[in-house]
Amino acid sequence: MDVAWTRILARLARAATYILRFNLPWTLWRLLPSSLRLSCYRRLQRCGHREPFSSITQLPFNLVLKEKREDPRIEVDNTRFVSTHTSIPVPQILDVILLSTAETEKGGVILMSKIEGESLWEWVIPRIRHAPEAAALIAQLEACMESNDLEPIMGIAAELEKMPRPTVDMSDDDLLVKDLRRAMNELRDLPPPSRAVSGLAGRPLLIGRAGEKYFAGPFADQDEFKEALFRKVSNIFRYRLPRLRRLAEPVFAKTHRICFTHADLHHDNILIKDGRLAAIIDWEHAGWYPEYWELTTMEALMVRTYSMNAFWDQVHPFGLGAYRDELKLEWVLSRSTGLMGVVGEDGDDYECPR
Template sequence: MSPVTKLPFSLALKSVLAVSPRVEADSTRFVREHTSVPVPEIFDVVESASGNGLPGGYIVMSWIDGEPLGDWIGHHLFEPPETKAALDQLDAAMISGDSTALTEAIARAQTMPHPVFDVSSVTQIGDDFRRAFAELRSIPPPDSDAVSALGGRPLNIIRCTVIPRQFGPFQSQQAFKAAILSQVSLDSAHLLPDLRRIAEPVHAKRHRIVFTHADLHPGNILVKDGRLAGIIDWERAGWYPEYWEYTMIEYHMINRRLLQQFWDAVEPFGADVYRDELALEWALWTTTGDKAIPNPSADELICPRLVEGAGQHGNKYNVLRSSTSHRVAVPGTL
């Protein structure tokens, strides 16, 4: 996420690196013009190449009040009484500085039931998400099969790579799917026969091409008063196969148990959808580029989210609490 500075008069200044700011500005304006999805209003765009010659610049836009989705989820947890007592003990041990008491408190806390997301709090925001995605996916694409950013530009993706890169554009979804498969790392080449088998049902299906944000991690979603207040950072948006939003949401909640519980409760695209597509993407995440998933078994391609009891499979959650009694999730767990 690029740096954003709050300005007077409810304005925001965003510094954009490594890509033209017009990419995000154009996508944000497009969504604002074609839907009621809450996005910033764009007032000005300034292009300014960086010292290394890469594109960049600034966007002046409206400021949206709200807290990131990850923070909001952290404020809507249910803690079993025994867990609360164990965390109270941990707080007291941390304040006292008694190393023996702290060791005992940590050991006790690790045996306690995990806090869980309070699913009763998603009624309104769940409706907001389903409405937003329905609107985005109802916009007619300029080409029923091409995969690209707005105006036929290359896609700006960050999947399976630390540094965003341009990808495409593609004249057909088959070309896009083939290109995704071709990104498999050399050290995973021996798994290509298995990957091609997993890819068969996805490559055989013609998906709708829909407008997609493609980077919906919790920091890009703002919540206020239990409602969807804004979706920001549209620089990776474009025309993708319909499953891409779903699988990229999954990508951003790997090993984030509470975030999985939230999206499982919302079901923004309906229940039990895109199973073949998620199975393929998971297998590719373990074998592509910088490898988004540190897979415990090099040859294990089965997505744990598709296994019975999915949401709880193999995910770890740690909770700390400050002396002010405000619970915080350890980074990477929400």
């Protein structure tokens, strides 16, 4: 019986590949009970591939199943919104199923089309150029790792920090740079529905920040949002508030545009194929934020990842030297908040590395 059922589900999945280009058959498929559809996806998972600690399973027939601990409709609605209102390539959402994981929290799964391509990080790696002395230290570091000789690692890493920063060879990237700038401009040109800082349709925002992931808002305006960030400062760092308020003065003095923002532009969320932007994925944190939030979240995701700093400094999708006051403020705020609250070796760490 199990063999027969597996064959039936495999045939259903195979048929799915022929109807990807048509919306109606998927609409009919979604009329079936969610338990039956989920059972089909779970069976296909047995034939799929999932990296350790990943929420993504690569299914047969160019399908992808994503497990969500939060309500999956947030990511689904954001992805569909971007697909409808911009030319930015995103995954095609085929199905979404809710699963109750707790009395107050709903998780679920998202079935979507697979997008071929390599991550931005994979694209950048072969284009990184190190100074000769830095390259020699990196070779030493890799040799220590391979031989499991961990004692010299900290010393080598400290020396490496003193070396000239790596560069990225951008000689063949004209089309990719244009794609990324166009994608950012399209998002930022979307007219906000109001002055609110919120998710779509006035929902709360799912914020990933300072080592935490939490829902917040909606906020009536950007001033309320900015004040909410101050309220997140950990009690042990409340003494920093006078300094933080001084840093905030030039930021609060500005009225920023409200822009639709991805808010999680990690290099693994940008896919490249044949030197062009293949897709931007993982839209769960997206929403209407002050215009600087895209930059400050990107910088937080690549702290001391110097090759990515070099790449984005050449792309500069927000303009050269954009939002420096905002970046300084958010750096110190996040270093005073939640799991990221830290004290430097010589006292409180207020210095933004960028």
